[in-house]
Amino acid sequence: MxxxxxxxxxxxxxxxxxxxxxxxxxxxxxxxxxxxxxxxxxxxxxxxxxxxxxxxxxxxxFSLPEIAETRTSVDRSSKYKLKLADGNFVEMVIIPAAKKNTLCISSQVGCARNCSFCATAQMGLIRNLEISEIVGQVVLAGKLVKPNRITNIVFMGMGEPLDNIDNVLSALEILQAEDGISFSPRRTTISTCGIVPAIIKLANSGIRTKLAVSLNSAIETKRTELMPINETYPLEELKKALIYFRKKTSFKVTFEYIMIPEVNMAWEDINALKKYVSDLSCKINLIPWNPVSGIAWTAPRNSHIDMFLTNSQVINQTITLRKSRGSDILGACGQLAATQSQKESL
Ligand code: SF4
CATH class of the missing domain: 1.10.150.530 (DNA polymerase; domain 1)
Structure with a gap:
């Protein structure tokens, strides 16, 4: 072959x-x-x-994944369903903003980590993406946004990038190479649920990228319910790995906190978060939960989001609210899932 x-x-x-x-x-x-x-x-x-x-x-x-379907949101984000050579599908999303084009790419078909708020988790893990399937998403997107350029790449699509760390690192090497796209490490972010040994491996790899950790609760029992990985790598162990990552790379870690009403938006949640990040230098990105079929939670109302944002000002770190983009096309955070039934229907 x-x-x-x-x-x-x-x-x-x-x-x-x-x-x-x-x-x-x-x-x-x-x-x-x-x-x-x-x-x-x-x-x-x-x-x-x-x-x-x-x-x-x-x-x-020279083959690339094939674009099987495109859906464009009212906010101009576009979600692409990509057919891989073996007939599986993954999704990537291009999110245009004033002077930016952020590309959200997948690293696995499905995911094994079973986070309770996530559509991809419902697929289970089918397989890791090959290096060419990761780089291929960036090449396809580069062609789609011409004459503009992709300015930011986030590994926040389907899959847990650190469960496919060897291929993700090789893909980053190609993307960052002078004779590749020469893509800036400062504009690349890997998002993880918190796989401690892989965070250490990433820090030691010499390949630079920013890191975002999907935290969602700083209360041990609650985080374990939301994210089973927390049982294997609990909060304090995760924190040690993040401190190490910061020392090795000089990049501040970003915590993603998906706001889910009646789950993690009370004062006890804010106080636990405040305590957890008190000895770190980090950023916190608040993300309203986006509805996923089969999950009975409701999305937070604007008033609820505003109140949580105001209350979280007691935390002495940079806190931003991420506007949800592409939720009408199921392209927003936690909504990506190219299911097997979609595979059969095409
Ligand atoms: S949130 Fe990320 S790690 Fe968790 S199940 Fe979804 S894709 Fe996997």
Whole structure:
């Protein structure tokens, strides 16, 4: 089977092509087609000779996930259902703002972590995404937003990125490479439910990225109910790993806190959060819960959100409210799930 070119580090692509007797500058032209023009069809790479293009298709596959369905929200966010080579589906979302285009990508088909507020959890884990399927989402999105550019990448789509850490790190290496997209680590965020050994591995990897932790409660029993991972890696153990991550990378960790009425929006929740973050330098991102079919909670009303935001000012950290984007197309936080029935219906 041919190697997918989007799974290969640009340095390796250059050396593979030089080994064919093709000069280095020609290999760099190819990389420009892939990562500057986001072109995956060798026939469209007009400044490469026919002979070189023929040799390339003998060496590599250039296939990308296929866009099977697009839904655009009234707020201009677009959700793309992507068909993978084996017939599975994942979703990615592009969220445009004034001068930004944030791309939310998936790292797994489904997820094993079973968080109680999340649509992806209902699928269970089907498989990890390959490196080329992760990089491929960025290439597809780069082409879709042309002549603008993707300015931020967040691993907040389907799956737990740190459960697929080796492929996620290799994908980041390609995206950040000078001959790749040269994407800034400051504009990349991995979101995790809190897998402690993988946070340490990420901190030690030398590959830089920001980290967001889905916290949702700083009360041990409540967090375990919302996020079963908390049983394996409880709050204090998680905190130690985050302090280590901060020391190694200098990036402040962001805590995501999904606000769920009658679950985690009382004063006891604010006081526990205040205590938990008191010895950290972090940011807190409050996110209104978005309805997910099969989960009986209700979304918070605006008055409820305002009150929680006001009350949380007792916490001495930067607190922001994330506007929910794309909820009408089920593209908002916690709503992504390309189910098997969707797989069959296409
Ligand atoms: S919130 Fe993230 S880690 Fe938890 S089940 Fe959903 S995708 Fe998995």
């Amino acid at each position: 041919l190697t997918n070119i989007f799974s290969e580090n640009p340095t390796k692509v250059v050396s593979d092509i030089e080994a064919l007797g093709i000069p280095k500058y020609k290999a760099k032209q190819l990389l420009k087609w892939l990562y500057i023009h986001f072109e995956s069809n060798p026939d469209a790479m007009t400044d490469l000779s026919k002979k070189m293009r023929d040799e390339l298709v003998q060496l590599y596959s």
